[in-house]
Amino acid sequence: MGSLADYIEEYIKRLFQEATRDVIEIQRSQLAKMFGCVPSQINYVLSTRFTVENGYIVESRRGGGGYIRVIKINRRALPDVSAMIADGLGDALTEAEADRMLDRLQDLGLITEGERLSAKAVLSRELTGIPRELSPLVRARLLRGILTLILRQ
Amino acid sequence: MGSLADYIEEYIKRLFQEATRDVIEIQRSQLAKMFGCVPSQINYVLSTRFTVENGYIVESRRGGGGYIRVIKINRRALPDVSAMIADGLGDALTEAEADRMLDRLQDLGLITEGERLSAKAVLSRELTGIPRELSPLVRARLLRGILTLILRQ
DNA sequence: GAGGTGAAGGTCAAAGAAGGTCAAAATTTC
DNA sequence: GAAATTTTGACCTTCTTTGACCTTCACCTC
Numbered sequence: 338m339g340s341l342a343d344y345i346e347e348y349i350k351r352l353f354q355e356a357t358r359d360v361i362e363i364q365r366s367q368l369a370k371m372f373g374c375v376p377s378q379i380n381y382v383l384s385t386r387f388t389v390e391n392g393y394i395v396e397s398r399r400g401g402g403g404y405i406r407v408i409k410i411n412r413r414a415l416p417d418v419s420a421m422i423a424d425g426l427g428d429a430l431t432e433a434e435a436d437r438m439l440d441r442l443q444d445l446g447l448i449t450e451g452e453r454l455s456a457k458a459v460l461s462r463e464l465t466g467i468p469r470e471l472s473p474l475v476r477a478r479l480l481r482g483i484l485t486l487i488l489r490q
Numbered sequence: 491m492g493s494l495a496d497y498i499e500e501y502i503k504r505l506f507q508e509a510t511r512d513v514i515e516i517q518r519s520q521l522a523k524m525f526g527c528v529p530s531q532i533n534y535v536l537s538t539r540f541t542v543e544n545g546y547i548v549e550s551r552r553g554g555g556g557y558i559r560v561i562k563i564n565r566r567a568l569p570d571v572s573a574m575i576a577d578g579l580g581d582a583l584t585e586a587e588a589d590r591m592l593d594r595l596q597d598l599g600l601i602t603e604g605e606r607l608s609a610k611a612v613l614s615r616e617l618t619g620i621p622r623e624l625s626p627l628v629r630a631r632l633l634r635g636i637l638t639l640i641l642r643q
Numbered sequence: 644g645a646g647g648t649g650a651a652g653g654t655c656a657a658a659g660a661a662g663g664t665c666a667a668a669a670t671t672t673c
Numbered sequence: 674g675a676a677a678t679t680t681t682g683a684c685c686t687t688c689t690t691t692g693a694c695c696t697t698c699a700c701c702t703c
Contacts, residue, residue: 342679365662375681380663389611396589400688402493403661410607428619459638463631466581475628478616482632485612486639495689518652528691533653553698556651
């Protein structure tokens with residue numbers, strides 16, 4: 338603990354404590370000036386500390402009146418099981434593997450039959466036209482995205 | 491939120507709230523004076539915020555007694571639009587395009603803020619580690635999949 | 644009714660104001 | 674001392690603001 342990035346992180350987190358909602362807004366250049374660093378340092382902090390994995394979403398707008406908005410997302414609902422599945426799902430999947438995974442989730446009662454079929458439909462639709470060698474990669478991403486959406490509730 | 495354009499947008503939207511019909515009329519030069527800006531600023535706001543995509547139509551007439559009329563498009567017609575959007579979403583998307591699309595869908599009331607944020611979270615998470623040149627492609631597929639799931643209900 | 648006049652609104656491009664990206668350099672950690 | 678993390682800076686993209694110049698329209702005069 339002690340790097341500039343750490344201090345900036347702390348500062349932003351303090352802003353959340355003072356805020357009434359789980360949203361804060363900053364101005365990159367102003368914050369940079371405040372910490373006496375280059376603006377891109379702020380991006381560094383945001384991209385290493387305020388990631389989705391850490392429970393944050395960052396939005397921004399350029400131009401006059403631009404801003405950076407950091408949103409804290411509430412993930413209390415994400416059961417460990419689903420997180421495990423989503424994490425352990427890997428970076429590439431064959432169609433058969435995807436099917437097996439969906440079947441297993443349905444067996445476990447984590448998704449309904451309708452959800453399983455929707456997932457399959459989306460997978461098949463969004464994979465058409467994707468080069469063969471990329472399919473497993475895109476399939477894995479898609480499936481993980483689908484599961485995240487279904488299991489989040 | 492903070493640019494002049496944002497305030498003018500807000501003002502116009504407030505006019506709609508106060509109006510009994512989904513039509514309001516303004517005078518460009520008078521509005522410009524009210525906000526202390528050049529008249530063309532009003533055109534800028536209209537052409538960036540009150541587009542057909544965002545659910546508005548703008549009509550105007552020049553000359554003496556001229557006016558600008560902004561019409562809010564009826565929402566009942568929108569369910570098909572959502573399918574259209576999902577279909578017409580194309581094969582490649584930049585992050586900004588994806589964001590804009592999600593914003594628009596939220597504005598139209600087709601997705602909730604929570605859904606929009608989930609979608610963003612999924613997109614951001616599933617795109618990490620994807621080679622740069624593939625991102626737009628994978629992003630388009632992911633977003634279409636996500637929207638299909640969200641909108642089918 | 645032709646033509647002028649002033650009162651709208653329209654267009655477009657340049658200047659200004661943010662924020663983004665990427666890779667090299669510096670520093671810290673192991 | 675190698676690997677990981679942090680810091681910096683050069684260069685890029687996007688959005689906003691402004692101003693000069695253009696077009697259209699109602700109305701008036703002859």
